[in-house]
Amino acid sequence: AQSVTQLGSHVSVSEGALVLLRCNYSSSVPPYLFWYVQYPNQGLQLLLKYTTGATLVKGINGFEAEFKKSETSFHLTKPSAHMSDAAEYFCAAARSGANSKLTFGKGITLSVRP
Amino acid sequence: DTGVSQDPRHKITKRGQNVTFRCDPISEHNRLYWYRQTLGQGPEFLTYFQNEAQLEKSRLLSDRFSAERPKGSFSTLEIQRTEQGDSAMYLCASSRDKSSYEQYFGPGTRLTVT
Numbered sequence: 001a002q003s004v005t006q007l008g009s010h011v012s013v014s015e016g017a018l019v020l021l022r023c024n025y026s027s028s029v030p031p032y033l034f035w036y037v038q039y040p041n042q043g044l045q046l047l048l049k050y051t052t053g054a055t056l057v058k059g060i061n062g063f064e065a066e067f068k069k070s071e072t073s074f075h076l077t078k079p080s081a082h083m084s085d086a087a088e089y090f091c092a093a094a095r096s097g098a099n100s101k102l103t104f105g106k107g108i109t110l111s112v113r114p
Numbered sequence: 115d116t117g118v119s120q121d122p123r124h125k126i127t128k129r130g131q132n133v134t135f136r137c138d139p140i141s142e143h144n145r146l147y148w149y150r151q152t153l154g155q156g157p158e159f160l161t162y163f164q165n166e167a168q169l170e171k172s173r174l175l176s177d178r179f180s181a182e183r184p185k186g187s188f189s190t191l192e193i194q195r196t197e198q199g200d201s202a203m204y205l206c207a208s209s210r211d212k213s214s215y216e217q218y219f220g221p222g223t224r225l226t227v228t
Binding site: 004009032034036041042043044045046049051090092094100101102103104105106107 | 118145147149154155156157158159162170205207209215216217218219220221222
């Protein structure tokens, strides 16, 4: 069975500081990986995805993530946090060739201090 | 391009009542997914459709839950004899076809069972 782990429930950074949100997956076959962002009372918005090819993927709003098979990780980073980045972030995985249903981590709430 | 829409956005009901939610996917998308999200957790897969065919149901989907997508367009999710444990955000997502792993989410329906 596939699982996604996001350690910690809350990360707080200062505006302008580096954002690092961690995600590890557990799967016998490397899955397709995604990061979604959720603002209060809204649905999930896709930030970026890794399916095949380049392991460093760039997404919207200056975010990027690197797929590291040896570490079974897909951490999300942004060089400089902005106040508007405050939201909940979810890492998700889908098994390739299957029904593409997403398995989500528990999510991490990002706070940005002025 | 209108996104995924869900109706209603909020529903408060008394225990034992039946409720029905509607999801309208992006028009050219063949796949439609339902997820449930409880407080502090990531979304959990409930079921999905390829056109009008319901291809997989999670064990989370008890006999009180039923979903339909009668003409391969909009979908409904009905919960019969609601229980307090059904209180959650119900999210709908759609994707273009089985080769696309990008799922686009609606704003969700927040159900509160009193």
